[in-house]
Amino acid sequence: MSGPTITPVTGAKAVRYDEFGGIEVLRVDEVDRPVPAGGQVLVRVKAAGINPGEAAIRTGAMAAIFPSTFPSGQGSDLAGVVAEVGAGADRFSVGDEVIGFSEKRASQAELVLVDVDNLTPKPDGVPWEVAGGLYVAGxxxxxxxxxxxxxxxxxxxxxxxxxxxxxxxxxxxxxxxxxxxxxxxxxxxxxxxxxxxxxxxxxxxxxxxxxxxxxxxxxxxxxxxxxxxxxxxxxxxxxxxxxxxxxxxxxxxxxGVRTEPGPNPRPGAEVLAELAALIADGHLEVPIANAYPLTQVRQAYAELERRHTHGKIVLRP
Incomplete structure (x- = not known):
C-alpha cells in the first residue's frame, strides 16, 4: 500500500503594500513560493522583528535614501528553519535553525530568500522571538x-x-x-x-x-x-x-556628530553570531514587548509607532 500523498507548498503568505502610507496600506498576500538562486537559502520564518525604520520607509519619509518599487515587501530581521538550499550555499542544510537578515525588505513572510552570508546558526538557548528580532536592533x-x-x-x-x-x-x-x-x-x-x-x-x-x-x-x-x-x-x-x-x-x-556604524563595521552576520552567543550564555537579555501573528502586522506597527515599548516587537508567521 502506498504512503500518504505529500502536497508541496506552492505559495506562502507575505506582508505587502502598493503605495506609501500609514499602517492601513499593509496587507498579507499569498505569493509564489520563492526559489533559491546560487548562494541563497530559503528560510521558513519562525519570527521576524519589526523596526521604526521600516515604518519610515513605508510612509515614504526615507524615499530619497531607500527608494521603493511596488508592490513592496517589508522587514529585515528573521529567524527560522532552512527549507531549501541553492547552489553554493551548502554551508547550511535543510532543517538547520538560523538567524539572519534580508536585504530585500522581505523578512515579514512565511518563506524568505536569504543570501548565505547573511545567516548564522541559531544557538539552542536563544528563543525564536529573540532570534527573529535580533538583527536590526542588535x-x-x-x-x-x-x-x-x-x-x-x-x-x-x-x-x-x-x-x-x-x-x-x-x-x-x-x-x-x-x-x-x-x-x-x-x-x-x-x-x-x-x-x-x-x-x-x-x-x-x-x-x-x-x-x-x-x-x-x-x-x-x-x-x-x-x-x-x-x-x-x-x-x-x-x-x-x-x-x-x-x-x-x-x-x-x-x-557633525556620528551616525553609527564606525569607519570599519564588522559584517552583520558576524555581529549576530557574537550577540547570539552572549544571549545563549545568559550575558545579554533581549526584552520582547509583544509577539503578533503575521496577519496582525497593522496592530504590531500601531504599537511600535506609539514609541513606548520595552524591548522588541516581533511577528510570528
Whole structure:
C-alpha cells in the first residue's frame, strides 16, 4: 500500500503594500513560493522583528535614501528553519535553525530568500522571538557602542534606554566597564537597575538630573530616539566625536556628530553570531514587548509607532 500523498507548498503568505502610507496600506498576500538562486537559502520564518525604520520607509519619509518599487515587501530581521538550499550555499542544510537578515525588505513572510552570508546558526538557548528580532536592533546597538570606544571609568548616556535598540546598547556599554546612565520612563527604571544601569527619567529637567547622576561629567552619548538629544549631549559638554545618533540625522548633519556604524563595521552576520552567543550564555537579555501573528502586522506597527515599548516587537508567521 502506498504512503500518504505529500502536497508541496506552492505559495506562502507575505506582508505587502502598493503605495506609501500609514499602517492601513499593509496587507498579507499569498505569493509564489520563492526559489533559491546560487548562494541563497530559503528560510521558513519562525519570527521576524519589526523596526521604526521600516515604518519610515513605508510612509515614504526615507524615499530619497531607500527608494521603493511596488508592490513592496517589508522587514529585515528573521529567524527560522532552512527549507531549501541553492547552489553554493551548502554551508547550511535543510532543517538547520538560523538567524539572519534580508536585504530585500522581505523578512515579514512565511518563506524568505536569504543570501548565505547573511545567516548564522541559531544557538539552542536563544528563543525564536529573540532570534527573529535580533538583527536590526542588535547590530545597531553593537555598532553604536563600538563607535564610542568606551573605556572603563567613562560615563555614557543612552536615550530611550528601554527600547529595542537602547535596551541592548545599555547592556553592551556596561560590558565595556563604563558607567551607563539610561534615560527611560519610571516604570522601566527597575529593569535598568537590574542590569547595572543608572536610570534617569526623561522630560523636563533631564539635563539637571543627568548632571546629578554624573557629577564627574559625561564622556559619551548614544541617542536611540531623536528629538533634541543631540543638542542635550552638546549642552552636557560631550565632544562631537563622542555623540552617536541612530535617529536624528538632521542634527547629525548640522553638528557633525556620528551616525553609527564606525569607519570599519564588522559584517552583520558576524555581529549576530557574537550577540547570539552572549544571549545563549545568559550575558545579554533581549526584552520582547509583544509577539503578533503575521496577519496582525497593522496592530504590531500601531504599537511600535506609539514609541513606548520595552524591548522588541516581533511577528510570528
Amino acid at each position: 547590530v545597531t546597538a553593537w555598532r553604536a557602542v563600538d563607535s564610542m570606544r568606551l573605556d572603563s571609568g567613562e560615563t555614557v548616556v543612552v536615550s530611550a534606554a528601554a527600547g529595542g535598540v537602547g535596551s541592548l546598547a545599555v547592556q553592551l556599554a556596561r560590558r565595556t566597564g563604563a558607567t551607563v546612565i539610561g534615560l527611560a520612563s519610571q516604570h522601566n527604571h527597575e529593569w535598568l537597575r537590574r542590569h547595572g544601569v543608572i536610570p534617569v527619567a526623561y522630560g523636563d529637567g533631564v539635563e539637571d538630573r543627568i548632571r546629578a547622576a554624573a557629577p564627574g561629567g559625561v564622556d559619551a552619548f548614544i541617542d536611540t530616539h531623536g528629538g533634541g538629544y543631540v543638542e542635550l549631549a552638546l549642552a552636557l559638554g560631550v565632544a562631537v566625536g563622542r555623540i552617536d545618533t541612530i535617529a536624528d540625522f538632521a542634527a547629525a548633519a548640522k553638528y
